[in-house]
Amino acid sequence: MDAQFWDERYSSRDQLFSGRPNGVLVTEVSGLPPGQALDVGCGEGGDAIWLARRGWRVTALDISTVALRRAAKAAADAGVADRIAWTRTDLAVTHPPAQCFDLVSAQYFPLLRRDGDAALRGLLAPVAPGGILLVTGHDTADWPAPEEGGHDPRDFFLPSDIAALLGDEWTIEVDETRARVDPAPEGTRHARDTVLRARRRPA
DSSP states (O other): OOHHHHHHHHHTSSOSSOSSOOHHHHHHHTTSOOOEEEEETOTTSHHHHHHHHTTOEEEEEESOHHHHHHHHHHHHHHTOGGGEEEEEOOTTTOOOOTTOEEEEEEESOOOBGGGTTHHHHHHHTTEEEEEEEEEEEEOGGGSOOGGGTOOOGGGBOOHHHHHHHOOTTEEEEEEEEEEOSSOOOTTOOOOEEEEEEEEEOOO
8 A cells, every 4th residue: 555556546547536525524523613634644635625615724645646636636626725735745654743733634544553653653643732633444344354355454553443542641532433424435335434533632
């Protein structure tokens, strides 16, 4: 799942995703006051654009140049280009600034364990005191088995794994499995989401 993998996946179709914001993001963030947001694995920009339209200043990260190019165009078409900074980065290699974001969102972001804890630290460290970490994944019960071409859940940090690793400086507000708001992605049977919402305690 390196940059070449994702560039090839995005290049295989004119548009890989719907362009709509993820349902968990809308549910969990709609009531929050806008601030500084970090969108990890932003893809073609649906979440970042939704946040920007609601007053957030967004730093949007992705490893794919193809995805970021599409996202920047979509943001310009939506009139919010000045509210989003698009950044190509590998979270396991380069970490965002520490404790600078009121919201860090990772929607279906594949956080591989083989990267050690570097990518996980890159996800947690940017959350500001009082800020929210929001991580959403597919329920592993809906994953295809490895022998069917699926991935082994043990290769990834799942939202519940992250919840179990958070220390005393965090308050877990949501750690649950719920039915998807959006239809399952084409060709999949993803009917349920696993959701972690945690707040870093104020300093």
